[in-house]
Amino acid sequence: MHSPLFIRADASREIGTGHVMRCLALAQAWQEKGGQVHVRGRMPGELRARLVGEGVEFIEVEEEGGTSADAQATAACAQEIGASWIVVDGYHFGAANQQNLREAGHRVLFVDDYGHADRYEADLVLNQNIDAEDGLYADRAEHTDLLLRPKFALLRKEFWPWRVPRREIRAEAEHILVTLGGADPDNVTTETVKALGTVEASGVRATVVIGGSNPHENAIQVAAESAHVPIDVRQNVDDMAELMADSDVAVSAGGSTCWELAFMGIPNVIVVLAENQKGIARGLGDAGAAINLGWHEEIRASEIESAVGSLLRNERKRRRMAGEAQALVDGWGTERAVSAMAGELFLRPAQEQDCELLWEWANDPVVRERSYNSDPIPLKEHENWFSGKLKDPSSKIYIAEERGKPVGEVRFDVKEEAAVVSVVVDSEYRGKGYGTELIRQGTRHFLSENSDAYRVDAFIKETNKPSVRAFEKAGYMHQEDLVRNGDASYRFAFSKSELDET
Template sequence: MIIKKIIIRADASIQVGTGHVMRCLALAQAWQDKGGEVIFILANKSTALENRLLSEGIKVVYLLAETGSYEDANQTVDFAQKFNAQWIVVDGYHFRAKYQKAIKDFGIRLLVFDDYGHAEHYYADLVLNQNIVVNNKDLYRNRETYTQLLLGTQYALLRREFWQWQNWQREINPITRKLLVTFGGSDPDNVTLKVIQALDWLNKDDLETIVVIGGTNPHHEVLQKEVSNSSLAISLQRNVSNMPELMAWADLAIAAGGSTNWELAFMGLPSLVITVADNQKAIATELDTQGIVIHIGWYQQITLEKIGMVVQEFIYDQSKREEMSQKGKKLVNGYGARHVTSKMANMLS
C-alpha cells in the first residue's frame, strides 16, 4: 500500500491564536488513522505547538518567506514535491486567490479552510467551512467549476481525544457547581482576566472553577497572581491535553467564539460565549438564536457585572442548561474529520 502524504500549511501566534493549527491537527489525526502521513509547515516558531505536533508523529518544518506571499506558496509546493505529498491543506485568512492559484498551477490537490468567504476567488479542489452560518453557496460563487464545497457543522473537526466520547451522556445537575473558563491558545487581550474578576465580583464560594490557558498565552504570570489572590476556588491550568475530561467535569463553560464552540457542543456542555474576534460574531449570534449557547457579547463592551449576572442566572436554570446541552449534541456528531478525510482519499483513487 502506498502511504498517502499531505502537507498542512497553517500558522499560530499570540495575535492569530492557535485555532487554525489545532483544527488542522484534527484533520491530520483522521488522515493518520487512514494510514497516511502528515507534514506541518509553520511560519512562526512555537515550542509548545511543535512539541504537540511531534508527539502526534507529525513532521514540522518552518517557512522562510512572508506569510501568504508567492514565495510562501512556492516553498509550500517545494516541500510537497520533496515529500511526494498528494494534498496541500491551507488554513489562514492570508491564503487568498493568488496563493491558491499558485499552488494549483503545480497540479497538486488543494483543500482550503474558510470561515467567511475571505478569498476573491477559489481555486481549491475542496473548500471546507465547518460553521453554522453557512446556509448558502453565495459566499463561494466565485470559484472554479471543479471546486467542491464542504459546508456546515457535519464537517466540524474534533481532535482524536474527543472521539472516545461519542456516546457519552451528560447529567445536567440542578445547580451549577463546576465552571470551565477557556479562551483559546493565546488570548492576547486577556479576556480570561476579565472573567476571573467577574467571578470575584459574583463571589460564589460554592462554585469551583478551572481556568484553562494555552501554551502561547502571554499573561500566565498575571493570571496566576489573580487566581492566587482570589478567595474563590479557582485553579489555573496551562497547555492541557485532557480538554474533553475537563468539559465532562464542568456544569457550565465560559468561552470565546471559534472552534471551541464545536467541542463544547459535542460534549453537551452549556456555554456562555464572549466574542473576541470579528469573525466570531455571526457564528455566536446564530448559536445564540438557535438556543445552543448564550452570547454574552463583544469582550470590550461587556462589564464584569454583566458577566457575573449571566453566570448567576444559569447556576440555577437547570431546564435551560438541559435544552442547550441537547441542542449542542445534535449540532455536532463528531464525525466531521472522518468525513473530510474520506472525501480527500476518494479524490485520489
C-alpha cells in the same frame, strides 16, 4: 493506506492557535487511515512540540507567509514527499495561493471561516461554522466543492471517545471552565476571572485554561487568588476533552472551541474577541445552544457573572442548551472531511435523530416492493423497532453520507457467527453505483470492527435484479437458491477471509 498529507498553517500571539489545532484534528484522522502527515508553518515552540509528539513531521517556514514564494516552497515540499493533498488554513492565504498550489498539480483543501479570499480555486473548501453558506463562495471554480457548517467541525482525537455514548448532563452544576483562546492579546481572561470571582454559589469551582503564548499569566493568577471561589489556572493543557467532560458551564471565545463545547454538551457563555467570531456567536445564540454576550469591550463584569450564575442555578436551561448544541455537532466532522478527500462514502453509526429519515427510506415504494414484507410501516411501529435496534448489541446500522448528505443505510444483524445485511439507497442516488459502494464499504467496515462475525449473508428476491448486480459487484458470491418468506430467493455471502482480496 493513504499517501502523505501536507498541511500549511501558522500560529502566533496575534493570530492564535486555532488554525493549527483544527489542522491537528485532520492530521490525526489521516494518521488513523494509515497516512503520514507533514506540517509546514511558523509557530511557538510548545505547539511545534505538540505536533511532533503526535507523530507529525514539522517543517519551518522561511518565506513570508501567504506570498507566492511561500506557495512555491509548499508545493515543492509536498511534491517531494508525494503528498496527495495540501491542507491550507489561515487568513493570509488567498486566491493566488490556492491557484499556485493547484497549478503545481496538487489537490487542495482550503479551511476557511468567513469567505475572506477574493476567489476560491481549491478542490474542497471547508467552513465548519454555523453561519457558513454557499453565498460566501459564489466566486469559486467549477471544480470547487463545499463542506459547510458544524457537521464538518474538526475535533481532535481526544474527543472521539465521547461520540457514543454522548456525555450526560449533571443535575448539580459545580464546575466552570474558562477558555478564551491560546493567546488572548487583550487579556479578557483576567476580567472574566474577576467576574467569576463574585459568583454566589456554594461548592462551585473554576478551571481557567490559557495557551503558552498568553503573556498575562501573572495577572490571571492574581485575579484567581483573589476570587471567592477556587480557581485553578492551567497552561498548555493536552486533556481538553477530559476537562470539558468534568465541566458544567463554560465561558469561551467565539472560535473553534465553541464546536468542542457544543459536541460535549457544555452550556456556553460566549465572549466575542475578534470580528470573525461574531457570526459563530450569533448563530449559536440564535440556535439556543449558547449565550452570546457580544463584543468583549462592551461587556460588563456583572453580565458575565449573571449569565454564568443563571446557568449554574437552572438545570432545565442547561439541559435544553446542551441538547441544542449536541444536535449541531455529532463529532464525525473530521472523518467526513477525510472521506471527502479520499473520494469515499462516509459511514457513521445511526443515531436517534436518524429515526424519521430511515422511516421515509423504508416506506419508499421501491423499497417496499423489494422487501419480503411489502406493507407500509407505521411511524410508531418504526420508532419502536428503531429504538430497539439502537440498543441491541447484535445489530449495527450505519448511515452513508457523501460530503455531508445522507445517501443510504446499511444494517447488519448478527446471528451466531454470521450476519444478515440489509441495504437501502435514497431514491435520488439509485442507479449511480451508490448501492455497490455502500455494500462494499459497509461490509468491510462491519467485519473489521466485529470479531464475532466471520460471514455476511444477503437474502435477495429473484425478481430484485438491481440488488443482485450490486452485491455481485461488491464481491458477494452466490451460495444457494432458496424460498424465503414464500418468495424465490438467492443467498449471497461475503466471508471475512476475503477482506484482503477486495
